[in-house]
Amino acid sequence: MAKRLKSTKSKNSESFYIIDDFYDPNTRKKSTFVVEKLGNIRTLMDKYHTDSRDEVMKQLKLYLDELRQKDSEDKADVKLILSQDDLIEKDKENLFNIGYMYIRNILCSLGIKDICNEISDQYKFQYNLASIINDLVSARVIYPSSKLSTYKSCSKFFDLSDYELADVYRSLKVLSEQRYFIEKMLYKNSSQLFKKNTAVLYYDCTNFYFEIEEEDDYRKYGKSKENRPNPIVQYGLFMDADGLPLADYVFQGNMNEQKSMRELEAIVERDFAVSKFVVCADAGLNGWENKVYNDMKKNGAYIVTQPIKKMSKVMKEWAISPEGWKLEGYAGTFNLNDLADKETIEIEGVKRKIKDLVFYKNRWEKRTKKSESSGGKYTLEENYIVTYSRKFASYQKHIREKKLERARKLLNNPGKLTKTNQRDPRYYISKASVTKNGEVANETVYMIDEEKIAEEEKYDGFYAVTTDLEDDDLSLIISANKQRWEIEENFEIMKSELKTRPMYVTKEHSINGHLLICFIALLVYRLLEKKYMNEKYTCAELFDTLRDLNLTYINGTNYIPSFKRTEIVDDLAEVFGFQPSRKIITQKYLKKFQRVVNSKKSTKLI
Template structure:
């Protein structure tokens, strides 16, 4: 048995052949057609397929119950790759009882004739394993073994409308299921905002032009506000018009926490983009506390005097300091200022909040601040050499270090602004209304804000939530429901693995799931399955999820039995 390359129609084809003797002459017969050589060259699984096929042929000639005589090329079909790893997510899907919820809602006074559970799950796993358009999802639906359902393209689009209509109830349901199933305790909530762009320049009620965090200047966008718990699992989200500024999203999110999830006692952790005085007032009036970054350079003269006065600074205790050294550098100190934050609402009425302002200094941050400033100063000098680029001067980026010369229209380097910023190197401030929290706890909670930043990175890169190609508002919103479900499954799987001592990144999880494939072939009308070699943490994932892997070689019917047992 050997691999043979033949020429046909201008291409080279790879085939597995064997020699046999007939009437005293040596002849060859084709056992398997791999396909075109140019498409197989970069496929690392190719050599494994050859080896496994060799094992199959030997088995078929020694096992009388499976005996197959291959007489010609037409007896063997081309190989088809079928993913079975999706059953990991299907098991989570059913443990969260998403299937039950969707089936119940699809029959509640609606004229939905397709299987909303299966269509929703198809779009969700496609978003997880290989994000693509709904049209390509439809064309690729048969790649999942045992999932060859009679689904048409229109059902995918109609399902998006359906998901949009039940989004609010689905969120509440999933929050309750997570709390019951995983004993989820929500005492700290991280909140942040990002923008998601469209391949379009047509604005409407939801899509609009605004400040893009993806630097997409000429494309419309929506603003996404996301809530995650301290384990990095999503709690809920809201969509806002693309021109909504970060600080204006807080009211709706707080209403969601209070009314939908009935969460009464939490601390909200957010970055400085959400730190407006009105937001802090709204948080406290809702009965919640906050930990937010403070705009130190905008602080009062009295506060700044305290910041730069070295007396009163403390180090963290030895144990905490050693743990924090990698984060903060070889020198880290802090000072706590107790103060009353006086806030005036739109009507001029005063509202007082007792809070702690935690001033920190980090040598690691000081080095970074210096490097960032020197880079901007260098760019500012380049602008001075090319004065035509200093039109419409704004005090942003490198332009913050330029100023007009007195009585002229010429620009010069603003040495005073450079020296002023230099004083703040290494300093940072966090304000909190949770006065009974230790400094270590406050700093730890704020440092964990990276979890939501990581969440946005995962959603934008791994799940490829952007760009969006849908145009109706309902289907745009339905698309986000699919992304939310995919993100929830992924984060839940990470959480379960972490609890079992298996730290596996989002990328490695998806690589492992994507490698769980069958090679499906048909010999004389009978289908067989060869298990492809898995990658990364596949074994750990299966063991933790209590899923027994398939045999190396099975009939099609045995494969269906394997899928049915493990769903």
């Protein structure tokens, strides 16, 4: 209802107020509050210079009509009646997050309601699956925690939950069973919002640990990415050429990773109607069988990283030899030794900075081996492509110097110097047991292994792949490998920002349901970052902004912002059509945005 007059009578006087309805964010019920105290009848008669109560009522109604008109134009001033003696209500929430609304808006744009309605019609359950997914995904971004904590945290959202905690746990089984239907529909619906780039699909695996000691039928001991001694489940992810998650695959912690790629690839081809694509993965995942699998397909192809150190002696010498290097679009060849002391090079009359160039060389090689995919021997003709980048060489040198710096510090504390992992600083430390005369003894001496460093330096700047693509596709091959880091970043976001692990669910279907929610949260975040914000901000900046977008409840229908107004906040307001940085925000203004958030109306995609 709109603002209205209210009067209260006492023995000697009559007082007037303007009241309005409001939605109590804690009780979730409608109530009324005093917008403005107008005064008693005597003071109002003095104000309007009359002795007639009817004239006072006439003037008050004119004033009320004026306020209602301003309300309809959304220009009304807000008057607060507060006393410093008043206390806030005990055990009532006063801080509410609105960052979740941007997440929910993207979900609604992706048609999550229709997807859930179709699933609900199939299962005939009574709870609101769309509401559960909306809350779980939003809370995974804003308040990542266990399902119980998530359920409690949703009280800080303005949308009223219409389900019970038990429904959340029930829904995980449904999510597990409907994983690829949901992912397929999210892909299909997002394709209607913007053109998808599936020419190259990137695949990689990670794993998530559980804080338990004993493995079971699903959570198995395996090689943990965090080197933790806990049971794990493994997780494979396909990402498109724009860095957006496409589909995922969950499997036991002790299973072979390579097989998972073929199985998920078949699902993508069958369910997502994506049949022509190049698979890009590292050598550990895209081994012989996967190469043959993709080479045999009519519209399939692969790009696989090839560690130069693991090449044959002849191929290794060819890969790092300074002669025969090319630049795309340039007919000549270069010798890297001739460029060693130069900062720029002139190419067809244009000076180019060498650090910005990527040189390459390639050659074709044949291999014949047995293959399960082909059912016998198979001959694979592969294009070996090696690139050299001075910028990449500087990066590798920088990383090595950092590790050496830590290694030198470790020499002063040689308690734990047994690691041989190449990523660990102890990799560069060697030891010898000698006496002062050089004889073998019990005394152990630790030192920096200069030979190992010199051997590594030979490969700085070089990067190799193998592929069954033709030479005409060199541009695609080189550009494709520049994006491989993004799938690692997706895993990092899942682990650090979305807090996917450790997991607090135990059953197989609950684990799968939980990981699907994390997948959807990752997809929505990536869409926000890339398609809505045009990659203008870092991951940390976006997550921190959404989590800090809080409003403090004052009274009645009024809230005030409790966050810092930044460029990101203004950009969100521009894209989503909701400006939260007003000095005071009314429930009416919030409800306007809520109606947009909970509809299919899309925001301004970049």
